[in-house]
Amino acid sequence: MTRLALCLLGLLAACALGLVTSQHHARKLFAELEREQARAKTLEVEYGQLQLEQSTWAMHARVERLARERLRMRPPEPQRMQVIETPARPEVASR
Amino acid sequence: MRFADSPVLAPTFPPWRSRFVVGLLAIAFGTLVGRALYLQGWNSDFLQAKGESRYSHTLEIPGNRGRIFDRNGEALAVSTPVKSIWAIPEDVALSSRDLERLAQVLELPREELRRRLGDTARDFVYLKRQVPPETADRVAALRIAGVYQSKEYRRYYPAGETMAHVLGFTDVDGAGQEGIELAFEAGLAGRAGSRRVIKDRLGRIVEDMEGVREARDGADVTLALDSRIQNLAYVELKRAVEANRAKGGGIVVVDTATGEVLALANLPSYNPNNSARRVGGQVRNRAVTDAFEPGSTLKPFTVALALDTGRVSPYTTIQVSPGSLTIGSATIRDAHPEKALTVEQVIQKSSNVGAAKIALGLAPETMWGLFDGVGFGAAPRLGFPGEAVGKVRPYKTWRPVEQATMSYGHGIAVSLVQLARAYTLFARDGDLVPLSLVRVDSPPPGKPVVSKQTAALVRHMLELAVLPGGTAPRARIMGYRVAGKTGTAHKQEHGGYAADKYHSSFVGLAPASRPRLVIAVMIDEPSAGQYYGGAVAAPVFAQVMAGALRILGIAPDAPMKPIEITPPALEVRESV
Numbered sequence: 001m002t003r004l005a006l007c008l009l010g011l012l013a014a015c016a017l018g019l020v021t022s023q024h025h026a027r028k029l030f031a032e033l034e035r036e037q038a039r040a041k042t043l044e045v046e047y048g049q050l051q052l053e054q055s056t057w058a059m060h061a062r063v064e065r066l067a068r069e070r071l072r073m074r075p076p077e078p079q080r081m082q083v084i085e086t087p088a089r090p091e092v093a094s095r
Numbered sequence: 096m097r098f099a100d101s102p103v104l105a106p107t108f109p110p111w112r113s114r115f116v117v118g119l120l121a122i123a124f125g126t127l128v129g130r131a132l133y134l135q136g137w138n139s140d141f142l143q144a145k146g147e148s149r150y151s152h153t154l155e156i157p158g159n160r161g162r163i164f165d166r167n168g169e170a171l172a173v174s175t176p177v178k179s180i181w182a183i184p185e186d187v188a189l190s191s192r193d194l195e196r197l198a199q200v201l202e203l204p205r206e207e208l209r210r211r212l213g214d215t216a217r218d219f220v221y222l223k224r225q226v227p228p229e230t231a232d233r234v235a236a237l238r239i240a241g242v243y244q245s246k247e248y249r250r251y252y253p254a255g256e257t258m259a260h261v262l263g264f265t266d267v268d269g270a271g272q273e274g275i276e277l278a279f280e281a282g283l284a285g286r287a288g289s290r291r292v293i294k295d296r297l298g299r300i301v302e303d304m305e306g307v308r309e310a311r312d313g314a315d316v317t318l319a320l321d322s323r324i325q326n327l328a329y330v331e332l333k334r335a336v337e338a339n340r341a342k343g344g345g346i347v348v349v350d351t352a353t354g355e356v357l358a359l360a361n362l363p364s365y366n367p368n369n370s371a372r373r374v375g376g377q378v379r380n381r382a383v384t385d386a387f388e389p390g391s392t393l394k395p396f397t398v399a400l401a402l403d404t405g406r407v408s409p410y411t412t413i414q415v416s417p418g419s420l421t422i423g424s425a426t427i428r429d430a431h432p433e434k435a436l437t438v439e440q441v442i443q444k445s446s447n448v449g450a451a452k453i454a455l456g457l458a459p460e461t462m463w464g465l466f467d468g469v470g471f472g473a474a475p476r477l478g479f480p481g482e483a484v485g486k487v488r489p490y491k492t493w494r495p496v497e498q499a500t501m502s503y504g505h506g507i508a509v510s511l512v513q514l515a516r517a518y519t520l521f522a523r524d525g526d527l528v529p530l531s532l533v534r535v536d537s538p539p540p541g542k543p544v545v546s547k548q549t550a551a552l553v554r555h556m557l558e559l560a561v562l563p564g565g566t567a568p569r570a571r572i573m574g575y576r577v578a579g580k581t582g583t584a585h586k587q588e589h590g591g592y593a594a595d596k597y598h599s600s601f602v603g604l605a606p607a608s609r610p611r612l613v614i615a616v617m618i619d620e621p622s623a624g625q626y627y628g629g630a631v632a633a634p635v636f637a638q639v640m641a642g643a644l645r646i647l648g649i650a651p652d653a654p655m656k657p658i659e660i661t662p663p664a665l666e667v668r669e670s671v
Contacts, residue, residue, distance in 0.1 A: 027301035034300045048162065051170040055253035058169070060326035083574070083651050 150293050151304055158285025160248060160269055161313030163262060163276075165322040166355075166534045172262055172276070174248040174269065178231030180222040184215045186241030193239055200233045201226065224267055225249045250276075254322060256364040257329045260380040261320060261532070264367040273378060275316065275532065278478040285313040317534045319355030324348055327642040328358040332616070335635045336362045339621035345382035346635065347515040348643060349613045351604065353535040354519065354528035356477070357612070357643070359383070359512070383477065386485040386508035387617070390584030390628070391566075391669050392602050393504035394450045395521065395553050398442055400465045401453045403549040409439045409556065415448040422496040427451050427503075430668050442556040443565045445581065445669035447503045454502030455495060462498065463490035468544040469517035469527060471509050477532050483510040504582060511600075515615035518602045521557060521578070522610035525550035554578050558607050561633075566669045570603055570633035571658050572641040574651035578610075579603020579636065581628030581669055586620065596620050601632035605640050608652040614640050627668055 067073040134142060163172035180201065189197070189212065198205040201223045211220050224247065226234075231244050250265045252258070263274020270284070271277040288310025293302040328346045336344045341362075348358035363377040379385070401407045418432020429448050433440075441449030454462065466472060472487030486508035488497075500506045509517075516530050526541030557578035561570045566581045582600040585592035600617040604610040616632040616639075625631050644651075 027295070030303070031295075031299045031301055044159075045176055048170075048173045049175050051162070052173045052175065052251050052253055055170045055173075059253065060323055061257070061330065079655075079657070081574075081655055083655060 150295075151291055152294050153289055153291050153307065154300075156288045156290065156310035157246070157248070158287045158310045159312045160250070160265070160285050161283040161315045163283075164315060164317045165320045165325075166318065166357075167321065168317075169322050171254055171258060171318070171320075171322070172250055172252050174250050176228065176246055177225045177249040178228060178244045179224040179247050180226060180231065180234055180242065180244050182212060182220055182222055182242045183218060184212050184220055184241070185218075187212050187239065188241070189239065193237065196237055197222075197234070197239060197242075200230060200237065252367045254325075255368060256366050257326055257360065258320070258322070259364050259367045260361045260378075260382075261318070261325075261359050262367065264370075264373055267370070273373075273480065274380065275318065275479075277480050278532075279316050283313040283316060286311040319350070319353075319357060319531055319534050320359070321357045321646070323646050324639075324643045325358040325360065327646070328614075328639050329360040329364075331635050331638045331642075332360050332362055335616075335618060335631065338623065339618055339625060339631050340623040341618045341631075342620040342622075343381060344616070344618040344635075345511045346617075346639065347382055347511050347615045348639065349515050349519060349530065349615075351519045351522040351610050351613055353538045354516070354530045355535050356512075356530055356532050358639075359532075380479065380481075381619075382511040382617075383475070383479050384481045384483050384510070386483040386510045386513075387598050387619075388507065388584045388587060389504040389509055389514055389600060390582035390598065391445045391447075391450075391503050392514060392580050392582035392600055392628075393507065393509075394442055394445065394502065395557060395580055396465055396469060396517065397450055397454045397457070397462070397502035398438060398556065399520070399545050399549050399553045400457060400462060401438070402552055403545045404457070404461065406456050407438050407453060409552055410437050412437055413441060413446075413449045413452050415441075415446055415452070418448065420448045420451055420499070422451075422455075422499055423494075425496045425500075427499060439556050439559060442553075442580065443559040443562075444667045445560070445566045450502040451499035454499050457498075459490040459493045459498055462501070463487065463493075465544070466501075466507070468542075469520055470513055471507065471517065475510070475512050475516060475530055477512065477530055479532070483513075485509040485513055504584060511615050511617050514600075514602055515613055518604060518613045518615065520544055521550050521554045522604040522613050523550070554604075554607060554610070557603070561603070564667065566627075566667045567601060567603075567629035567633040569629060570601060570637050570640075572605065572637050572644075573658050574653055574655045575605045575641075575644060576607035576653045577603055577605045577637075577640065578607040579633070581633060583626060583628045583669055597626040599626055599628040599631040601628050601636045603633075603636050603640065605644060606649065606652040611647070611649050612640065612643055614643070629667075629669065 160174040162170055165171055194205060194208060198208045203223060208222065211222060214220060222242070234242065234244065248269055250269065252262060261274055263276040264272055265276050266272050271280040276283065288308040290307055291304040292300045293304060295301045328348055332344050332346045343362050345361045346358065347356065349355070350357050359382055361381045365372045365377045367373065412435045414435050415429060416432065416434045418429040420427045427447050429446050431444070433446070436444065436446055436449050438453065441453065466487050472485050474482040474484050497506050512530065516527065520527055523541060524547040525545040526543040528539050528541050557580055558576060559565055561567045561577050561579055567579060570579050571577055580602055584598045585594070586596040586598055588596065598617060598619060599621055600615070602613070602615040604613045614636050616635045618631045621631045
């Protein structure tokens with residue numbers, strides 16, 4: 001009888017310690033999850049800012065100006081344009 | 096003798112004293128038990144809450160406002176975190192050097208700052224809202240007591256004035272005020288949430304207790320706009336408005352297959368990133384909110400109806416001599432009197448008398464039915480705030496002269512967007528689809544208005560109008576067949592027509608063999624000498640159409656031969 005009680009007591013202690021360890025583990029993992037989520041949030045914000053920056057740099061007015069002024073580009077003259085017929089291909093649609 | 100029996104230790108106090116002490120202890124003990132019971136039993140909620148507040152915290156989770164993209168995924172409006180600097184005036188003790196530095200960092204006048212901080216009656220005062228995070232960091236580095244910052248969001252519009260009218264803007268708290276921002280407010284707006292968490296000694300979150308309120312980010316909106324075409328349209332419109340010293344103008348580009356609005360620009364415009372400029376008339380999206388008398392651009396509809404009902408064929412001759420037509424007390428005139436014109440030539444040369452005569456052969460009810468069918472007199476339902484309905488009076492009140500003038504676009508008012516949509520009738524084999532500002536993935540079914548043959552016939556007439564001998568040879572573009580119609584109308588002022596103020600417009604489609612785009616251009620009050628739609632608006636159409644067709648990679652349907660400049664003698668001036 002006493003031995004059974006001692007056994008159960010030992011088991012109880014082990015369970016209690018196990019609970020504490022797993023709880024601690026869970027909290028550690030949760031903290032990590034939180035950290036990653038916060039990072040995801042900051043990255044999302046940064047992504048938005050980068051999109052903004054990309055849009056600003058890639059403004060068509062700016063690209064066109066640079067192409068004209070710095071790269072000295074211009075639309076091709078009509079006489080030098082040749083249209084290639086591709087009857088088999090489906091029509092090019094705007095995306 | 097034992098120590099304990101010593102008579103010196105014999106009790107000399109009366110026995111009640113020990114009982115009294117026991118009693119006191121019992122009362123003290125009882126009090127403690129009572130207090131414990133009270134705290135554990137009756138008053139536990141309060142204490143539990145106090146205890147929890149040591150480790151649990153409520154976190155605010157911001158809900159981000161959705162982004163707006165063009166059809167190719169380019170960002171047009173993005174919210175990004177900024178800081179607002181605020182202060183509790185009573186707590187701020189500034190040395191004049193600190194004040195100087197703070198004013199410098201915030202780019203505020205020193206006096207203004209002193210005034211705001213001097214108002215000690217207030218507990219809270221914004222020093223500056225929506226400053227970039229770097230500026231906020233520099234303010235924090237000054238370490239001024241009583242000055243705080245909080246996180247906010249600010250909306251940026253990289254395209255600036257080019258897309259200002261379509262996108263609209265938000266107020267300082269992030270709620271949509273105009274344009275798409277207002278129209279899609281419900282979807283775009285995020286909802287802030289909060290949740291309760293357990294934090295450990297180091298401030299790390301270790302456990303989620305309960306989500307009090309879920310945060311929801313606003314949904315992104317993908318517009319039908321193509322920013323390349325939009326930019327082109329805006330630039331060309333601006334060039335034309337400046338060259339003609341006009342008061343304003345508008346342009347709408349519509350994809351005929353889907354009804355998507357690929358570009359929509361207005362002038363005067365404003366920079367939506369600068370809140371000080373977002374006031375007054377320039378904020379109005381005129382192409383959508385303002386109706387005007389369109390003039391001759393309406394003639395094709397009358398002719399289409401006459402063809403559709405079988406009253407005329409393209410070669411029916413209409414007597415237009417002597418170049419004027421008197422109905423009651425009113426006289427309709429042509430700029431170039433001719434003897435007789437075929438129906439085709441009425442469109443090509445834009446004859447008012449011809450159009451009026453065709454209209455008088457139609458029943459008012461059917462004519463009204465056509466106007467109604469193409470969407471005049473009804474909001475285009477783009478979802479835009481303040482869409483103009485236009486003005487089409489009920490046919491029962493029409494007098495013959497009104498029916499005649501309506502055939503060439505007077506006594507009827509439409510917005511530029513309505514006009515562009517109506518022209519998709521000729522681009523789409525006689526049916527119409529609703530316009531859409533957001534990207535459409537599967538084309539909606541069309542609503543038939545006139546027959547396929549009628550649409551093809553009118554399209555051919557519109558092609559004649561841009562050829563030499565028509566009113567708008569300047570609308571031609573190389574490599575493509577173009578069809579379109581000019582319009583020039585006196586502006587309405589003080590209940591009458593202004594003698595020298597005009598609305599010059601052009602609506603056209605291309606490639607005429609298989610139309611893909613409809614572009615409507617309107618220039619408001621050109622005042623540099625030219626005012627005919629064919630001279631003012633048609634060149635804008637040609638530039639934008641040529642660019643848009645190239646951008647969209649649409650195959651040419653005409654030989655790549657340079658367009659010969661039409662001698663002015665061959666350019667027909669339309670009747671106004």
